[in-house]
Amino acid sequence: TQLLEQSPQFLSIQEGENLTVYCNSSSVFSSLQWYRQEPGEGPVLLVTVVTGGEVKKLKRLTFQFGDARKDSSLHITAAQPGDTGLYLCAGGSNDYKLSFGAGTTVTVRA
Amino acid sequence: DSGVTQTPKHLITATGQRVTLRCSPRSGDLSVYWYQQSLDQGLQFLIHYYNGEERAKGNILERFSAQQFPDLHSELNLSSLELGDSALYFCASSPRQGRGNYGYTFGSGTRLTVV
Numbered sequence: 001t002q003l004l005e006q007s008p009q010f011l012s013i014q015e016g017e018n019l020t021v022y023c024n025s026s027s028v029f030s031s032l033q034w035y036r037q038e039p040g041e042g043p044v045l046l047v048t049v050v051t052g053g054e055v056k057k058l059k060r061l062t063f064q065f066g067d068a069r070k071d072s073s074l075h076i077t078a079a080q081p082g083d084t085g086l087y088l089c090a091g092g093s094n095d096y097k098l099s100f101g102a103g104t105t106v107t108v109r110a
Numbered sequence: 111d112s113g114v115t116q117t118p119k120h121l122i123t124a125t126g127q128r129v130t131l132r133c134s135p136r137s138g139d140l141s142v143y144w145y146q147q148s149l150d151q152g153l154q155f156l157i158h159y160y161n162g163e164e165r166a167k168g169n170i171l172e173r174f175s176a177q178q179f180p181d182l183h184s185e186l187n188l189s190s191l192e193l194g195d196s197a198l199y200f201c202a203s204s205p206r207q208g209r210g211n212y213g214y215t216f217g218s219g220t221r222l223t224v225v
Contacts, residue, residue, distance in 0.1 A: 042216030
């Protein structure tokens, strides 16, 4: 059973369009991380958010942590083919475990 | 190169066999985490070691065991292998044993196929 639910499961868009991926949970997390994974490789950390309501921007990527620290979103502006990959959210807790969502597969068509 | 080294990259073995997966964490990182990734289960936390000591256990089967050595490298031992153990096994490291506040650096994984 996944503690973190990601939606949508799959997303296919045209280059230049915007997209948003959601990560929701009924649990409160001490931190929320987003990773991107490409085929045959391990996940690569994109960002860590720790404060409720926190917004972080990384070039065309905007990450938001919900006020109650139970949910997060990732927004990509003007998506490019290089943004293609599996996006994973992960929640940190007081028992030193990082729990991952099932991921959103994003495909950006040129 | 993430700095986390996993060997071997691919492993094909028969049911009932035992294998050992090896992980060298990024230089300076004291924590090592093992995860299993399969198509139907996603990334599942197996076990966490910090500076040689076990800190947390997840959904790790009794047939599986791990340890972290004084030089901080870690090994995951999988025994009495079953077809369902076929998956990608990832090792990740982090500087400390924080509550997820410290980003994990993942290796490229070991793809285990049990036939």
